[in-house]
Amino acid sequence: MVVDIFIPCFIDQIFPETAWNMIKVLEKAGCTVNYNPEQTCCGQPAFNAGHWDECKAVGEKFIHDFRTDRYIVSPSASCVGMVKNYYPEMFHNSVLHNEYKGIQRHIFELSDFLVNVLKVTxxxxxxxxxxxxxxxxxxxxxxxxxxxxxxxLKNVAGLELREMADTETCCGFGGTFSVKYEPIAVGMAEQKILNANATGANILISTDASCLMHLGSYLQKQGKNIRVMHLADVLASGL
Structure with a gap:
């Protein structure tokens, strides 16, 4: 199976090793990976800031950069969520209607694609x-x-997974939220780290590099001995 990959801004600029590890994981799962170097952003930062015209321009480029008949895999749940849930608000009944619907059906976050499409665990x-x-x-x-x-994760040899309290509570990043409301964002990160630390874990894992960047920065500043890892980095370990 040939799959396209979408590498979000955060990962391209700050965590490029996560992109390489996702490729390693997909190839291990039997996929041939295609990367379009013309790709840029899905438009989420502009959308969240209320700049819908600018977001639509970026979104149009995104649609033109990807085929509508092939799976698109990304290591970012937030970017996938943007395309699946908010592109309809910009492109429904437009000249790009059929194109955005095709991409909407075919774009997947990495773990979702592995487990629910490839049936690999x-x-x-x-x-x-x-x-x-x-x-x-x-x-x-x-x-x-x-x-x-x-x-x-439960099938990663040598790794013990422990659930933290309130795992479904926001870490405080929230895109521009952490910039506009820094004291609240820091307080939310503090609570998340307290819950993680209470499990005795030395690794904190997520599917979103933005969350990990926020939590990792807090951990570093506080001198906490917990390592943050993207799911793709964990799955590529030992391969």
Missing amino acids: NLGSKLEGVATYHDSCSGLREVGIRQEPREL
């Missing part, structure tokens, strides 16, 4: 440690991902 990954998983708001509420990452 064990890649032979190996990672020693105790981990806890953070449900990102976008993954849980906009894409409906909850069991998929856990199914994959």
